[in-house]
Amino acid sequence: MFVNKYFINKQNGIKRNVINNLVNVCLVLFLLLIFSNPTTVKAADNQTYTQQFQNSITTLSGKSVESNMYFTKMDYWDVKKLTFNFNYQVSQLANRNASDITVSLNGVKFYSFRPGNKTGFQTQKIDVPLKLLSGSNKLTINGQILDQMDNKNYQLQQTPANWLTIGDGSNVNFEYQLKEAENTLSSFYAHFSGQDTIAYQRSKIITADKPSSDESTASMIALSGESRIITTxxxxxxxxxxxxxxxxxxxxxLVIAKYSSLPRDLQKQIDPNSLNDRAIIKTYYTDNKYYLIVTAKTGSLLKKAARFVANEELMKETNKSSEDVDESTDTYTSSLHDNGTHFLTTTPDQIQGAGHRETSYLVQLPNDRSNADGSQVSLHFNYSKNLNFNRSLVTIYINNTVVGSKKLTKVKANKDTLTLKLPRGLSLGSSFTVRVAFDLEMKDQDTSDDSNTPWAFVDPSSKMLVKSERSNDLLFTNYPTMFISNETYNDIAVVTPKDLDENDFKSLTNIFNLIGNFAKSNTGTIKFYNEVPSKNVLKNSNVIVLGTPSNNQMIKSLNPNLYFKYSKNYNRIVSNEKLSIEKDYGKQIGTAQLIRSPYNDKRGMLVVTGVNSLDTYIASTQINFQKNIQQFTGDAIVVDMNNAHYGYRFKKNKAIDKSLENKRTFSKNSQLIIYLGLAIIVILLIVLAVILTVRKQARLNGGKKDEKQ
Structure with a gap:
C-alpha cells in the first residue's frame, strides 16, 4: 500500500517564529496608531427645523416702523445655530444710504443693516445670538425708511412713500441636537407634542385594529387634545x-386601547392585575422607539385616561413613568370665565420713537360664539410731554377698520383714556386684532427721529368688552363651531362603518383635527356608533355621519335629505340643480354636506361620504385645517380624485334654530320696531282726530240746517 509521507509529521500553517514577528509588527502599528491619532466620539448629527412666522404679508407705513414676530424653541432642543431669514421690500424711493433696519430679540438689539439696492423682495440672512434665545421669543423689526434726497440731510416729512413690506416668507431656521427623552410622562409629552416631531410625522396615535366605540372615542379625545396645542x-x-x-x-x-387589544409586546409591560379598578398611563422605551401606553379593561376608564392625556397641564406636571387613573381622578381642563372682558396686555406695553408707531393685540372669542352689537374698547395709556401736541394723536383699529381717534394733550400725558364703541354690524369673527397706532410727532423736525424718545405706554388695564352670541348658521362658515358649546364638544355622536379601514381612520383624523383645534376643553361628550343610533340619540345629539352606502346603513337612510344624492343602486352620486355629474365622474367624488337634521330641525348634521372609503377620505381633506375650511361659504363641498374642490349653497334659510333667528332679528331691529310702532300710533291718532273732527263738523252743519228750517 502506498502512503504519501509528504503530509505526515508536517506542521500545519505558518511557522511559530513567523507568527511572533507578525504579532510584534501589529503591536507596534497599533501603538503608533493610538499615539498619533487620539480616539474621538462622533457627535450626533444636527437636526434642522424651519419655523414659519404666522404673520401674513404686511406693509408698515411711516418713516419709523416697527413689527413684532413670535416663535418658540422646544425645551428638548440643544440649539447649535439659529438663523433669521428676513424677507422684505422697501419703497423704491427710499434712500438706501440713510434708511436702516434693526433686529431685536426679546428686547435686545443685535443686528442692523441697510436695505439692499433692489426694488423687489429681498432676503437678509441674520445669525441670531443664542444667548438671547428663550422658550417663547419676540423678534422685533425696527426700521427707519427715509425718502430719496439730493443732499445729505434727512427728509423727515412723512409721505405715503415711506413704507416697509414684510413678506410671508420670513422664518427662523434652527440647527440643533435632540436631548434624550426622560422616562417620564412630561418628557414624552414634550417630545410627542413638539413642532418638529409632528412636522416630521414622528408622532402617532395608535388604537386597536378593530376598535370598539369606546376605543374610537378615547383615541379621538386624545387627538383633539393634541390638535388644540398644535401651532402650525x-x-x-x-x-x-x-x-x-x-x-x-x-x-x-401614543397607544390607546383596552388591554385585550394591545399588541402583545406592549401587554407584557402592564400587569393585568393592576387594571382591576383603574386605567394606567405608562412610558415604554425600546430601540430608540418611544411608547406611551394608555390602557384599561373597561371603556369608561379608558376614556377617563384619554381625557388625562388630552389635558396639557396634567401631562406637563407628571414627572414619573406611570400614572394611575380611576373614577375619582380629576381630568378636566381648567377654564377661565371672562364674562366678555378681554385685557389687551398683562404688562405695560412700551412704544418708542417719533412718528407713526403701532402695536397690536390679539383677542380670541370662544369659538362657538360671534360678536353682537354693543362691544367697546377702553384704552388706558400715558406718553411723553416733549411732543408737538398739535399733530400727535392715537388711533384704534379693529383689524383694518378705524374705530376712532383722539388728540394727545400735555395735560393728560400722565394718564389718558380713550373709550370707543364698535360700529354696529362690524363682524369680528372668532379672533380679531386690536391695533393701536400712535402718531408721536416731535417739535424739532430737523434731525433724525431714530431714538427712544418720544414714547408711550399702553396700560394693562386696557381692555376689550365683547358682547357675543352663539353662532346660528348651518354653513361651513360656522363649522365646526356648531359642534362646540362653551369651548368643548357639544354632545357629538359619530356614526361610522362597523369595520373601519385605513381610509376611514384618515378621515376621522381630518375631522377631529379641526374640531380639536377649536375645542379648548376636554369636558364635552363624544360617542361613537357603528350602527344607526336610536332616534332619541339622533334627536338630542350633533351628529357626524361617515362612510359609504355599502358600509354605513345611515348613509342610505339619509339619501333623500342629501344635497348630493346617490343613484337608486347607490353606485354613484347623481346630478342636481347645482352640478351636472357624468355617470363615471359620480363614482369617484366625495362630498361633505351640512344638512338640517331630519330628527331635530334645531340641529345640524355633517355627512362625509363617497362611493368608496377613498372618496370619503378625499372629501374630508377639505375640513381638516382652518385654512381649508375658510374657502367654503356654503353647505356642500365636492372633491374629486384630482383634488379639484367646489363649494355650493342649497338652503335658503341658513339658521340652525329658526325661532332663535327670528328672536335675534326682532332684537336687532327693536328700536326700528319701536319707532314704527310709535309712528303707527301717531298715524292712528291723526286719523282718529280727523274722523272725530269730520263727524263733529258734520253734526254742526246738520244743526245749522235744522235751525234754518
Missing part, C-alpha cells in the same frame, strides 16, 4: 390601527 396650520397627528404602527427610530407613539 399644516400639521396633524395621524390615528392608526395597531397593524399599521410601522415604528421607526425616534418615533413617539
Amino acid at each position: 396650520e399644516n400639521d396633524q397627528i395621524p390615528v392608526l390601527q395597531a397593524k399599521h404602527i410601522d415604528a421607526k427610530k425616534n418615533d413617539y407613539m
Whole structure:
C-alpha cells in the first residue's frame, strides 16, 4: 500500500517564529496608531427645523416702523445655530444710504443693516445670538425708511412713500441636537407634542385594529387634545390601527386601547392585575422607539385616561413613568370665565420713537360664539410731554377698520383714556386684532427721529368688552363651531362603518383635527356608533355621519335629505340643480354636506361620504385645517380624485334654530320696531282726530240746517 509521507509529521500553517514577528509588527502599528491619532466620539448629527412666522404679508407705513414676530424653541432642543431669514421690500424711493433696519430679540438689539439696492423682495440672512434665545421669543423689526434726497440731510416729512413690506416668507431656521427623552410622562409629552416631531410625522396615535366605540372615542379625545396645542396650520397627528404602527427610530407613539387589544409586546409591560379598578398611563422605551401606553379593561376608564392625556397641564406636571387613573381622578381642563372682558396686555406695553408707531393685540372669542352689537374698547395709556401736541394723536383699529381717534394733550400725558364703541354690524369673527397706532410727532423736525424718545405706554388695564352670541348658521362658515358649546364638544355622536379601514381612520383624523383645534376643553361628550343610533340619540345629539352606502346603513337612510344624492343602486352620486355629474365622474367624488337634521330641525348634521372609503377620505381633506375650511361659504363641498374642490349653497334659510333667528332679528331691529310702532300710533291718532273732527263738523252743519228750517 502506498502512503504519501509528504503530509505526515508536517506542521500545519505558518511557522511559530513567523507568527511572533507578525504579532510584534501589529503591536507596534497599533501603538503608533493610538499615539498619533487620539480616539474621538462622533457627535450626533444636527437636526434642522424651519419655523414659519404666522404673520401674513404686511406693509408698515411711516418713516419709523416697527413689527413684532413670535416663535418658540422646544425645551428638548440643544440649539447649535439659529438663523433669521428676513424677507422684505422697501419703497423704491427710499434712500438706501440713510434708511436702516434693526433686529431685536426679546428686547435686545443685535443686528442692523441697510436695505439692499433692489426694488423687489429681498432676503437678509441674520445669525441670531443664542444667548438671547428663550422658550417663547419676540423678534422685533425696527426700521427707519427715509425718502430719496439730493443732499445729505434727512427728509423727515412723512409721505405715503415711506413704507416697509414684510413678506410671508420670513422664518427662523434652527440647527440643533435632540436631548434624550426622560422616562417620564412630561418628557414624552414634550417630545410627542413638539413642532418638529409632528412636522416630521414622528408622532402617532395608535388604537386597536378593530376598535370598539369606546376605543374610537378615547383615541379621538386624545387627538383633539393634541390638535388644540398644535401651532402650525399644516400639521396633524395621524390615528392608526395597531397593524399599521410601522415604528421607526425616534418615533413617539401614543397607544390607546383596552388591554385585550394591545399588541402583545406592549401587554407584557402592564400587569393585568393592576387594571382591576383603574386605567394606567405608562412610558415604554425600546430601540430608540418611544411608547406611551394608555390602557384599561373597561371603556369608561379608558376614556377617563384619554381625557388625562388630552389635558396639557396634567401631562406637563407628571414627572414619573406611570400614572394611575380611576373614577375619582380629576381630568378636566381648567377654564377661565371672562364674562366678555378681554385685557389687551398683562404688562405695560412700551412704544418708542417719533412718528407713526403701532402695536397690536390679539383677542380670541370662544369659538362657538360671534360678536353682537354693543362691544367697546377702553384704552388706558400715558406718553411723553416733549411732543408737538398739535399733530400727535392715537388711533384704534379693529383689524383694518378705524374705530376712532383722539388728540394727545400735555395735560393728560400722565394718564389718558380713550373709550370707543364698535360700529354696529362690524363682524369680528372668532379672533380679531386690536391695533393701536400712535402718531408721536416731535417739535424739532430737523434731525433724525431714530431714538427712544418720544414714547408711550399702553396700560394693562386696557381692555376689550365683547358682547357675543352663539353662532346660528348651518354653513361651513360656522363649522365646526356648531359642534362646540362653551369651548368643548357639544354632545357629538359619530356614526361610522362597523369595520373601519385605513381610509376611514384618515378621515376621522381630518375631522377631529379641526374640531380639536377649536375645542379648548376636554369636558364635552363624544360617542361613537357603528350602527344607526336610536332616534332619541339622533334627536338630542350633533351628529357626524361617515362612510359609504355599502358600509354605513345611515348613509342610505339619509339619501333623500342629501344635497348630493346617490343613484337608486347607490353606485354613484347623481346630478342636481347645482352640478351636472357624468355617470363615471359620480363614482369617484366625495362630498361633505351640512344638512338640517331630519330628527331635530334645531340641529345640524355633517355627512362625509363617497362611493368608496377613498372618496370619503378625499372629501374630508377639505375640513381638516382652518385654512381649508375658510374657502367654503356654503353647505356642500365636492372633491374629486384630482383634488379639484367646489363649494355650493342649497338652503335658503341658513339658521340652525329658526325661532332663535327670528328672536335675534326682532332684537336687532327693536328700536326700528319701536319707532314704527310709535309712528303707527301717531298715524292712528291723526286719523282718529280727523274722523272725530269730520263727524263733529258734520253734526254742526246738520244743526245749522235744522235751525234754518
